[in-house]
Amino acid sequence: MHDYEVLVLGSGPSGQKAAIAASKLGRRVAIVDRRDMIGGVCINTGTVPSKTLREAVLYLTGLSQRELYGSNYRVKEDISVSDLAARTQHVINRQTDVIRNQLSRNQVALISGAGRFGDPHTVWIDSGTGRDTKVTADKIIIAAGTRPARPDSVDFDDRTIVDSDGVINLHAVPRSMVVVGAGVIGMEYASMFAALGTKVTVVERRPGMLEFCDAEIVESLKYHLRDLSVTFRFGEEVAAVERHATAALTILKSGKKIAADTVMYSAGRQGQTDDLDLPAAGLSADRRGRIEVDQHYRTAVEHIYAVGDVIGFPALASTSMEQGRLAAYHACDEPTREMHALQPIGIYTIPEISFVGKTEEELTNSSTPFEVGIARYRELARGQILGDSYGMLKLLVSPEDRTLLGVHVFGTGATELVHIGQTVMGCGGTVDYLVDTVFNYPTLAESYKTAALDAVNKIRHIHRIDG
Numbered sequence: 393m394h395d396y397e398v399l400v401l402g403s404g405p406s407g408q409k410a411a412i413a414a415s416k417l418g419r420r421v422a423i424v425d426r427r428d429m430i431g432g433v434c435i436n437t438g439t440v441p442s443k444t445l446r447e448a449v450l451y452l453t454g455l456s457q458r459e460l461y462g463s464n465y466r467v468k469e470d471i472s473v474s475d476l477a478a479r480t481q482h483v484i485n486r487q488t489d490v491i492r493n494q495l496s497r498n499q500v501a502l503i504s505g506a507g508r509f510g511d512p513h514t515v516w517i518d519s520g521t522g523r524d525t526k527v528t529a530d531k532i533i534i535a536a537g538t539r540p541a542r543p544d545s546v547d548f549d550d551r552t553i554v555d556s557d558g559v560i561n562l563h564a565v566p567r568s569m570v571v572v573g574a575g576v577i578g579m580e581y582a583s584m585f586a587a588l589g590t591k592v593t594v595v596e597r598r599p600g601m602l603e604f605c606d607a608e609i610v611e612s613l614k615y616h617l618r619d620l621s622v623t624f625r626f627g628e629e630v631a632a633v634e635r636h637a638t639a640a641l642t643i644l645k646s647g648k649k650i651a652a653d654t655v656m657y658s659a660g661r662q663g664q665t666d667d668l669d670l671p672a673a674g675l676s677a678d679r680r681g682r683i684e685v686d687q688h689y690r691t692a693v694e695h696i697y698a699v700g701d702v703i704g705f706p707a708l709a710s711t712s713m714e715q716g717r718l719a720a721y722h723a724c725d726e727p728t729r730e731m732h733a734l735q736p737i738g739i740y741t742i743p744e745i746s747f748v749g750k751t752e753e754e755l756t757n758s759s760t761p762f763e764v765g766i767a768r769y770r771e772l773a774r775g776q777i778l779g780d781s782y783g784m785l786k787l788l789v790s791p792e793d794r795t796l797l798g799v800h801v802f803g804t805g806a807t808e809l810v811h812i813g814q815t816v817m818g819c820g821g822t823v824d825y826l827v828d829t830v831f832n833y834p835t836l837a838e839s840y841k842t843a844a845l846d847a848v849n850k851i852r853h854i855h856r857i858d859g
């Protein structure tokens with residue numbers, strides 16, 4: 393008999409949910425992670441610290457209140473790194489306690505250290521004591537996540553040239569910063585530092601950014617960031633980043649050089665599989681350290697599963713949790729349904745963006761007719777009360793069957809508001825439901841009714857002309 397029925401490698405969102413799901417099904421379960429990484433990248437270096445930092449920035453700068461109290465409004469004049477770090481550390485500590493508690497009350501054994509395969513049912517745990525411990529299991533779930541990619545051409549020193557792990561430990565708020573890569577991580581941090589008053593330059597090799605989002609909303613974000621003095625260098629590739637005595641130099645392939653106090657390199661991530669000795673289990677990873685799985689999250693070895701960022705796209709905490717639960721159910725022979733195809737995207741830039749379903753560009757490319765309904769926050773009482781005059785909600789509606797094809801939100805509360813649209817779409821509702829529904833007043837949720845009426849008015853107008 394093996395030591396455990398299910399062994400999970402990694403305690404990020406996917407590992408936690410896998411372990412708890414297996415334990416709820418009555419299995420003997422253990423989860424392995426390094427002592428200082430309980431909760432994974434999500435709690436310690438990624439999602440939670442960055443989102444907490446964002447709240448601290450919004451509060452201390454007073455940015456979201458300036459429309460009401462004037463452009464000079466600040467809660468604190470000189471915001472220091474320790475002002476920002478205090479809130480982040482508080483939330484990390486609390487969240488780590490919550491996770492430890494959840495694991496323990498579900499009788500999931502927490503093993504400290506890093507796991508490495510010995511054979512397909514055996515994992516050696518290196519806990520840093522010099523003596524590895526052997527653990528065996530019937531089923532193994534790999535939830536090892538990713539780490540920032542660190543090319544040799546970049547002279548990382550974790551002070552002036554940092555990745556997204558290092559950016560939360562900076563010694564001071566930089567006066568200037570280059571952000572390499574306009575992916576989600578790059579844009580979220582670019583907007584936070586710009587709000588703090590840092591002069592930010594974003595370098596991105598593609599011709600634009602966040603191309604999977606609604607183009608009009610990305611334009612609005614760019615406008616806002618330019619207003620906070622952000623410079624964009626699109627279609628430019630970084631060749632090298634050098635550390636000098638007084639600043640860092642970012643050297644572009646086009647020959648340009650950009651000097652800045654700090655460079656944050658956020659140009660992709662790499663699966664944490666190098667130390668797992670995958671071949672000992674009969675497995676391998678691709679060039680970016682990712683493991684291939686089937687629709688049940690099974691690897692090429694039937695009793696070994698992989699979930700979360702280590703399997704690649706979409707690489708979100710939200711989807712990772714669900715993958716963990718589904719993999720554990722499958723490993724424990726519990727019937728499951730597939731993950732719902734409709735998944736929201738939330739981007740915590742300042743202002744934030746969120747959407748579900750199709751974009752206008754996707755619908756146009758697939759020759760799917762749609763009508764647009766828009767509500768602007770500045771026309772909502774709640775928008776005025778909050779001092780958000782730029783926010784908007786956009787519904788993409790099928791004029792044929794009146795279902796919602798996409799929901800796009802920009803501004804305060806976007807990442808929460810999107811779920812109303814997601815629920816209507818997921819339940820097969822139509823724009824008429826939103827027209828006929830009564831929303832609390834004054835709320836931002838009311839924007840759904842305003843946008844729905846806008847879409848329905850346009851559809852009716854066309855029907856009248858069309859006969």
Ligand SMILES: Cc1cc2nc3c(=O)[nH]c(=O)nc-3n(C[C@H](O)[C@H](O)[C@H](O)COP(=O)(O)OP(=O)(O)OC[C@H]3O[C@@H](n4cnc5c(N)ncnc54)[C@H](O)[C@@H]3O)c2cc1C
Pocket residue numbers: 401402403404405406407424425426429430431432433434435437438439440442443505506507508535536537538556577664667668699700701702707708709710711712738740
């Ligand atoms: C800056 C940043 C911001 C983000 N913001 C968001 C967001 O707003 N919303 C969102 O949905 N997603 C966000 N993400 C993505 C999200 O953090 C990841 O999708 C999520 O953390 C992946 O979860 P995971 O379960 O794969 O494991 P991870 O959270 O990646 O954790 C993996 C764990 O495995 C452990 N591990 C690795 N190797 C071993 C081993 N050999 N043995 C034992 N343990 C091992 C590691 O120590 C780590 O603790 C963000 C990511 C970053 C970097």
Ligand SMILES: NC(=O)c1ccc[n+]([C@@H]2O[C@H](COP(=O)([O-])OP(=O)(O)OC[C@H]3O[C@@H](n4cnc5c(N)ncnc54)[C@H](O)[C@@H]3O)[C@@H](O)[C@H]2O)c1
Pocket residue numbers: 572573574575576577578580595596597598628629630631658659660661706707708738739740
């Ligand atoms: N709110 C959220 O849901 C959230 C927040 C942060 C991160 N994440 C997830 O974390 C993952 C990683 O995000 P990311 O932003 O690091 O990766 P990414 O791969 O999305 O973005 C990297 C960007 O860097 C650019 N790039 C690469 N090399 C370059 C070079 N030499 N010069 C200039 N540009 C270069 C790429 O073209 C790309 O646009 C993603 O899957 C993302 O979804 C999600």
